[in-house]
Amino acid sequence: MTQPFYVSPEQLMKDRADFARKGIARGRSVIVLGYDQGIAFATENPSRALHKISEIYDRIAFAAVGKYNEFENLRVAGVRYADLRGYSYDRIDVNARGLANAYAQTLGAVFTTESKPLEVEIAVAEVGASQDTDQIYRLSYDGSVSDERGFVVMGGEAERLGGIVREQWRVGLTLAEVMTIAVGALGSANPDNGASDRTLAPETLEAAVLDRDRERRAFRRLTPAVLGQLLPSRKPEEG
Amino acid sequence: MRGDLPDRLPAAFSTPGSSSFVDFLASYAPDLLPGRPQVPGGALITVTPHATTIVALTYADGIVMAGDRRATMGTTIAHRQIEKVFPADEFSAVGIAGTAGLAIELVRLFQLELEHFEKIEGTLLSLEGKANRLATMVRSNLGLALQGLAAIPLFGGYDLHRRVGRIFSYDVAGGRYEEQDHHSVGSGSVFARGSLKKLWTPGLSGDRTVEVALHALVDAADDDAATGGPDAIRGIYPIVARVSSEGYERIGSDDLARHARAIAERRAQQPERGSAS
Numbered sequence: 001m002t003q004p005f006y007v008s009p010e011q012l013m014k015d016r017a018d019f020a021r022k023g024i025a026r027g028r029s030v031i032v033l034g035y036d037q038g039i040a041f042a043t044e045n046p047s048r049a050l051h052k053i054s055e056i057y058d059r060i061a062f063a064a065v066g067k068y069n070e071f072e073n074l075r076v077a078g079v080r081y082a083d084l085r086g087y088s089y090d091r092i093d094v095n096a097r098g099l100a101n102a103y104a105q106t107l108g109a110v111f112t113t114e115s116k117p118l119e120v121e122i123a124v125a126e127v128g129a130s131q132d133t134d135q136i137y138r139l140s141y142d143g144s145v146s147d148e149r150g151f152v153v154m155g156g157e158a159e160r161l162g163g164i165v166r167e168q169w170r171v172g173l174t175l176a177e178v179m180t181i182a183v184g185a186l187g188s189a190n191p192d193n194g195a196s197d198r199t200l201a202p203e204t205l206e207a208a209v210l211d212r213d214r215e216r217r218a219f220r221r222l223t224p225a226v227l228g229q230l231l232p233s234r235k236p237e238e239g
Numbered sequence: 240m241r242g243d244l245p246d247r248l249p250a251a252f253s254t255p256g257s258s259s260f261v262d263f264l265a266s267y268a269p270d271l272l273p274g275r276p277q278v279p280g281g282a283l284i285t286v287t288p289h290a291t292t293i294v295a296l297t298y299a300d301g302i303v304m305a306g307d308r309r310a311t312m313g314t315t316i317a318h319r320q321i322e323k324v325f326p327a328d329e330f331s332a333v334g335i336a337g338t339a340g341l342a343i344e345l346v347r348l349f350q351l352e353l354e355h356f357e358k359i360e361g362t363l364l365s366l367e368g369k370a371n372r373l374a375t376m377v378r379s380n381l382g383l384a385l386q387g388l389a390a391i392p393l394f395g396g397y398d399l400h401r402r403v404g405r406i407f408s409y410d411v412a413g414g415r416y417e418e419q420d421h422h423s424v425g426s427g428s429v430f431a432r433g434s435l436k437k438l439w440t441p442g443l444s445g446d447r448t449v450e451v452a453l454h455a456l457v458d459a460a461d462d463d464a465a466t467g468g469p470d471a472i473r474g475i476y477p478i479v480a481r482v483s484s485e486g487y488e489r490i491g492s493d494d495l496a497r498h499a500r501a502i503a504e505r506r507a508q509q510p511e512r513g514s515a516s
Contacts, residue, residue: 055358077252079358080263087264087351088271106247113246 013142016117020141023119027065029155031165031182032123034134035175038212039125042182043155045206053208055219057082057094059127061210065155066120066141074103074122091216096126100137100145108143117141121154127210127218131171153185161185175209176230179222182207183231202227260355261348261376273344273380287388288317290342292427292459292466293324293334295395295406296439297420298448301483302395302404304332305452307427307460308475309467310339319467324478326487328353331369331396332480336425341380342390349373349392366398370407370415378413385411393424397482404482427459427466434458449479449490450498457502469499 030043030052041053041063052071053063056078064071081102086094103122111117118141126135136148151169153162164185169178183205189195202224210218222230244250251267264272288310295304306323309316317339324334325346333349335342352372356364364372373394380390395406406418421439423431434455443451453469456477460468469476476495481488 049361051361054361073253073255076255076359077248079355080252080260081248083260083351083355083358084264084268087260087347088268102248109244109246 016111017142020111020117020119024066024121024141024154025156027155029153029157029161029186030063030065030123031151031153031161031185032063032125032136033151033165033169033173033178033182034131034136034171035173035178036131037175038127038218039134039136039210040175040178040182040207041125041209042179042186042205042207044186044200044204046204047206051206053206053221055217056099056124057086058091058216059210059218060094060096060099061125061208061219062122063125063154064120064122066118070118071120071122074106074118074120077106078103078124096124096135096137100124100139103139104143104145106143107139107141111142121158123148123152123154125210127212129212157190160190161188164188179207179227179230180232202231258356258359259372260352261372263355264348273341273348288312288321288339289465290321290323290336290339290425292423292425292431292456292463293336293393294423294428294431294435294452294455294459295332295334295393295418295421296435296443296448296452296455297395297404297406298443298445300404300445301397301481302332302406303445303448303452303479303481304334304393304395305449305456305477305479306334307456307467307477308470309465311465314464316467319470319473320475322478324480325350326480326489327369327373327394327396328357328363329486330363330399330482331366331394332482332487333373333395334393334424335390336393336428337390338383338388341383341388342392345376345380345390345392349376352376363399365400366396366405369396370394370417373407374409374413374415377409377411381412391424393422395482397484397486399484402484423455423459425466427456427463430462431455431459445481445483446494449481449494450501452479453477453495453498454502457499457506469495471496471499 028044033040043052045052054075056062062075078099082094122139124137128134136152138146138148138152151165153165168181183200187198187200189197207222207227209220211220290310293306304324308320310318310321327333327350333346335346389411392409398405406422408416408418408422421435438451438454457468460466476492479490
C-alpha cells in the first residue's frame with residue numbers, strides 16, 4: 001500500500017478554509033440590520049423563488065450566502081428543528097441561540113470530517129421586545145459563531161460593505177433608513193475595479209423584515225412595491 | 240435514523256423531498272405523534288372529557304365556524320371554557336368534536352403541518368390539499384377511535400383559487416366529504432343542523448351569518464345536555480370565527496353578546512314556539 005503524503009493539520013484546515021471562502025466570495029452579499037421596529041434583511045437577488053432570506057419560526061429568520069443547495073438544506077433542517085422543538089415544548093421555547101448552536105455543530109463537524117466543507121455563511125436573527133434584546137448570530141463555514149450587535153454583512157465583499165454599513169448604521173434608525181443604507185452598500189462599486197456605483201431597482205432585490213409589532217409570526221417579505229416606497233426615489237435631482 | 244452522527248443535526252433533519260412535518264415526526268420521533276400510545280379498550284368515554292357541537296356555514300364572502308364552550312365527562316361538565324374552533328392557518332379554520340385531549344393535539348399538529356409546509360415550500364397549500372392532509376391525520380387515529388376515543392374535525396376555509404368559502408366534514412376512517420352550504424358535527428349536531436336548515440339562506444351577510452351560527456348552537460344547547468349555550472352571567476360565549484379573503488377573524492365577545500341577547504329576546508317574545516324561532 002502506498003503511503004499517503006503527509007499534510008500538516010494546519011495546511012489541511014487552511015486549504016479547506018480557502019476553498020470555502022472562495023465559494024462564498026462568488027455569491028452576492030446579504031446584509032442584516034437592526035432597526036427601531038425589528039430586523040431587516042436585504043440582498044441582490046433577481047429570483048422570486050430561490051430565496052436567500054427565509055422564515056424559520058415565529059420570531060426567527062435565516063439569511064445565507066454561498067451554495068444554494070447547501071444552505072437550502074440547512075434552512076430546511078432549521079425549520080424542522082424549530083418546529084419539532086416548538087411542538088414538543090412550547091412556541092416560546094424556540095430561540096435563535098439553540099438553533100445557532102445546532103448549526104454551528106453541524107457546520108463544524110462537516111468542516112473537520114467531510115471531504116469538502118460547506119460553502120456557506122449564514123445569519124440567524126431573532127427579534128426581541130426591544131432593539132437591545134434583538135439577537136443576530138453569524139455562522140461561518142467552519143462552525144465559528146459570533147453574536148453580532150446591530151448588523152451583519154456576509155458574502156463576497158463582506159469586509160468592504162461592512163465598512164460602509166458601519167459608518168452609517170446606529171441604534172434607532174427607521175426601516176426606510178436602514179434599507180437605504182443596505183441598498184446603497186449593495187450597489188456600491190469596489191473602488192479597486194474603477195466601476196461606478198449602481199442604483200439597484202427594487203425588482204432586483206430580495207428583502208424581508210422581522211417586524212417586532214406583528215403578532216406571532218414576525219417575518220414578512222418586502223415586495224418591490226413596498227421597497228419602492230421605502231427607498232429614496234431612484235433618480236435624485238442633480239445639483 | 241436517530242442520532243446517526245453524534246456531532247451534528249441528525250440526518251432526518253436534512254433529508255430532502257418532504258415538506259410534511261407529520262412525515263418528519265413519524266420518521267424521527269414517532270412517539271410524539273398523537274394517538275400513538277395504544278390503550279386497552281373499554282368505556283373510556285366516561286373518563287375522558289368530550290368536546291361537543293361545532294357548526295360551519297358558508298356566506299357571501301367565505302365561511303363562519305362556531306363551537307360551544309362545554310366539555311363533558313360522562314354526565315359531568317368537565318370544562319366550561321374549552322375552545323374547539325381554531326385557526327388552521329390564515330385562510331382556514333378547524334373545529335373539533337370528540338375526545339378533547341386527542342382533538343386538541345390533532346389541531347396543534349395540523350396547524351403546525353400547514354405552517355411547516357408554508358415555510359419549507361414558500362407557498363400556501365391549496366384548500367383541497369389542507370383538507371386531504373387532515374383526512375390522513377384523522378385516519379391515523381382510527382385505532383383509538385374504535386376504542387371510543389374518536390376526534391372528528393370540521394374543516395372550512397376560503398379557497399383562494401375559486402374565491403369561495405368551502406366546508407369539509409370527516410368520518411373516523413378519514414373519509415373526507417365536501418359539504419354544501421352548512422354542516423355540523425358533535426353530539427348536538429342533529430339539533431344544530433335542523434336549526435341551520437331553517438335559518439340559513441344563500442348569500443347571507445357576515446353579521447347575520449354569525450347570528451345564525453350562534454342561534455344553531457343555542458338550539459343545540461336547548462336539546463343536547465353536552466352542548467353549552469351562551470353564558471351571559473359568566474360572560475362565556477361560543478367561539479365564532481369568520482374566514483374570508485381577508486383571512487381568519489375571531490368575532491369579539493361584544494358582538495356575540497349582542498347577538499345572544501337578540502336571540503334570547505326573540506325567543507322570549509314567542510315562548511310557545513320553544514327554540515324554533
